[in-house]
Amino acid sequence: MFQKILIANRGEIALRVLRACKELGIQTVVVHSTADADAMHVRLADESVCIGPPPSRDSYLNIHQIVAACEITGADAVHPGYGFLSENAKFADILAAHNITFIGPSGDHIRIMGDKIEAKRTAKRLGIPVVPGSDGAVTEEKEAKRIAAEIGYPVIIKASAGGGGRGMKVAHTEADLEIALQTARSEAGAAFGDDAVYIEKYLQKPRHIEVQVFGDGFGRGVHFGERDCSLQRRHQKVWEEANSPALNAEERSRIGGICAKAIADLGYSGAGTIEFLYENGEFYFIEMNTRLQVEHPVTEAITGIDLVHEQIRVASGGGLSVKQEDIKFNGHAIECRINAEDPRTFTPSPGTITHFHTPGGLGIRVDSGVYSGYKIPPYYDSLIGKLIVHGRNRVECMMRLRRALDEFVVDGIKTTLPLFRDLVGNADIANGDYDIHWLEKYLAKEE
Known part of the structure; x- marks a missing residue:
């Protein structure tokens, strides 16, 4: 150690x-x-x-x-x-x-999965289902039109080195494709110093499902179930939960098994997350994050396993502490990302926190590094804390979440707490009936 x-x-x-x-x-x-x-x-x-x-x-x-x-x-x-x-x-x-x-993983594995095109090729080779699209970078409009015609409109153009929604454009018709291709390449070059883009089928109402995986670097891999991260704004996750309300036990086991085997075959070491779009019972690989995720606490809540302990153990050569059959899923967990932002305009709100009180009680966890009197600097990400709630089932989890949000106090700056108080009372959210476009449509109606 x-x-x-x-x-x-x-x-x-x-x-x-x-x-x-x-x-x-x-x-x-x-x-x-x-x-x-x-x-x-x-x-x-x-x-x-x-x-x-x-x-x-x-x-x-x-x-x-x-x-x-x-x-x-x-x-x-x-x-x-x-x-x-x-x-x-x-x-x-x-x-x-x-x-x-x-x-974390080796530099080679970071490189492979950091390049979206190479990551897709690797995923396909490892037996992970992928979104129909180009096999590599697309530079010519003629080639783009041919690929789009083969897979069918709408299509999405993505930056190979991208993330966070930059260098990402949707084309609903052939007439849209030329400007979408040019705009995506321009944004990608400006944001990442690499204007390579690729084309994929654009799914209409998908969920964002990701599978938490671990490898020991010696050919063993396990999965810790999935998380549903479909509530997003501008491709940034806002609310995550485990397990997904959209999956059944058979689907969960199937995609988890595929991912665990892929990680083992890759010889991967440490924590990783394989992300998918899910629609009509099918999973489509979008990317792999070769690190710990912001939303890892919901997985810890339903498995009872400390993922950071596991990272340290694996990196020190101690291997995985659990086998797949040891990993059990208990109840339901939801995480809300509390940001120092205006809850409607999402404008950053740095400043001094004059009063900070976190909720408590059974099944409540708050991960935050702030305190009363702390000054939020304007230089970094606006996340100030994460509220994680666990219950025996989703209904109990939502009840606890509602109560916890009412107890949470952050004075002196604006935060996104009011947004979550609205969401927890929404019928679609209560029913688990949402996709990756739901939140932006909801916010548009509220303006």
Whole structure:
């Protein structure tokens, strides 16, 4: 097991990893920008190192400074959390060259799954069902029209190196295709420095289903069930739950088994999430995230397994602590992402939290690094906390969620709490009857 882990992140995920390390008796080091000097994870860590000014490029994305912090403190491993350098293959390679363990997959696997086109090819080779579309990058309008005609309109054009909805355009007819292709390539080049795009069939009313997987790096793989992340705004997840209200036990077992086998065959090490669009009983691969997800707590709630403990165990060479038959699913869990944003316009709302009170009681968990008097900096993601609720079934879970949202108090800034209070009382949400377009249509009606 590791002696000292450096946590290369901030906010609630840094605190989440820190707590796991303390439970395992591992010394902790956190890095921070000058803007985060008073953050909770900095206060609680065994050691902290300031690595630069507020801009991410000068601090949390500064590989040289993070490696230097490892060498100064004697950290023998780095947990990247999510975001920032968590899916940066170069970072993983540099750490390996310095004999520091990256708590995640190999640089090669990060590269394969970070390229959307190569990821789709790999998924297809591993037996994972994929969305019909181009086999690789599409550069010519003539080729795009041929592929679109074969798979049928509407189609979606996506950036190969993309994410977060950028470089993504829908074409409903051939007349739309030319401008959609040009716009997607332009956005992709500006956002990612790579204008390669590919084409897929655009599904009309899909769910977003993702499967949590783990590999030990030696040919063993397991899955921890699925999460439903269909409530999204601009391709950003807002509300996640496990298990999905849309799947039955047979579908859950089938797609989980496919994913676990694929991870084993790939020789993958650590945590990963294989994401799908699901429509009319069929799963279609969209991407794989080679890291811990923001929404991992709902999986922990229904399995009782600490996924960060598991990450550390696997990275240290200890292998998986469970076999597939050991993983049982208990009840239902929902996570709401509480952001420092206006609940209607979603404009960021940095500032000082004058009062912060979290809900409690059976089945309630809050992952947050903020506190009364804490000043939300304007430089980073607006997530200030996650409310995770667990119940014996979805009905009980929703009852607890409603009560927990009423108890949650964040004063001094605007947050998205009012949005969740509206959603928990909506009939479609109560019935689990929604798709990836539902939230944006709901918000449009509210304007």
